[in-house]
Amino acid sequence: MTFANVGSLGALPGRRDELVAILTRPSADxxxxxxxxxxxxxxxxxxxxxxxxxxxxxxxxxHASLGLPSVRAAIEEAMPLLSGEMGGFRFDVVGSPLDGVGIA
Structure with a gap:
């Protein structure tokens, strides 16, 4: 079953764009x-x-992805940019009104 992880990360003032740059780096891993x-x-x-x-x-x-070396390195790089304010939630996706209509 598809799993969703939705969250917010607080960045130190003026450091948001640096955090975005780390999180949006292409990752085949x-x-x-x-x-x-x-x-x-x-x-x-x-x-x-x-x-x-x-x-x-x-x-x-x-859960397994959190042990990947590339993910661990990105987390370590991002940590000094974080304010400590975090929020979010996780859930199993049970369906979508877009299922079966040809939209990915």
Whole structure:
């Protein structure tokens, strides 16, 4: 069952774009690990926040990806840019009104 991980990461003031650059770096490792989507976003309403929406083939694939050397390196690089404010939620996707209509 598809697994979703949706979260917000607080960046230190003025460091949001550096964090976005790390999170949007191309990564074949994520795709190989079972990541279907990894979307990074920002909002003018929250200038020191980065939003991330991840879709995975399953929760186990997401969990296993955290042990990949490239993912560990990105986390270590991003840590000094984080304010410590984080939020989010995880869930198993049960369906979509777009299923079966030819939209990916």
């Amino acid at each position: 994520l795709a190989a690990a079972g990541c279907l989507r990894y979307d990074v976003g920002v909002s003018d309403e929250h200038p020191d926040a980065v939003l991330v929406v991840e879709l995975w083939v399953d929760a186990a694939s997401h």
